[in-house]
Amino acid sequence: MLVKDVMTRQPEWIAPETTLLNAAKTMHDKDIGSLLVGENDRIIGMVTDRDIACRGVAQDLSPAKTPVRKVMSEKIIWCFDDQAIEDAAHLMEGKKVRRLAVMNREKRMVGFLSVDDLAHQTHQLSGEVLDEVTAH
């Protein structure tokens, strides 16, 4: 099974000056957990619900005043949409992230892949566990 079969499509873009409050509203409205941060038609980062919780709320930053630029990850961990989901799971484990950005071969961001997207796939679960076992 390929990443494109289970990923969330149509990633949403927000500007770096968007507040945490408005970023969270967008996540809530679209029922998604990650957003791309873009400036001058270029991706400069990615922000997730976890970034808002751990780098915003846990640091006592005001959601109405703090821009996502302050909590976003500038280094985006990504995979291709035609990669196998086992590869993507490996990447998440290796990089210790719960979400990946997904790019097509034309180098356009086409979606996001979360651990939960993977957890919906029975065979992926077994793959993940077996990978862990063979790694030790």
Place this chain on the structure above:
Amino acid sequence: MVFVKEVMTRRVDYVDPGTCVAEAAKRMRNAGADCMPVRYADRLVGMVTDADIACRTVADGRDPATTRVGDVMSHDVPICFDDQDLGAAIGIMEAKHMRRLVVVDHEEHMVGTLALGDLSLNAVPALSQQRWIEAFDEYYQWSK
């Protein structure tokens, strides 16, 4: 047959429903956890996640320093029993689309958590090789 209690993680981090969301976020960050069980009077009453903090607190314009976990938590918490067999517990994860279950005993006390990561050899070195083979056989049989 392998029981949940043999492979679960026994340490249970939890928060109280009266804890403020900002404090819960700190504990989740420090624990490296994306969710945390909520306990009241020694009973499991809910679960709070990254998404609850972003979408039910921040998105609604509530102040994380004064909003209580009990007001934003999810009430439907996937659980399994400590004496349940592993295959059944994995079945619950699949059915509920969750990677983690809270493990309770029959008095409804939280006694641990079961995550897919617990099924790695590193997590429970005490388990004998034979028991691991059984655990994975059970998992494999179930996943087919």
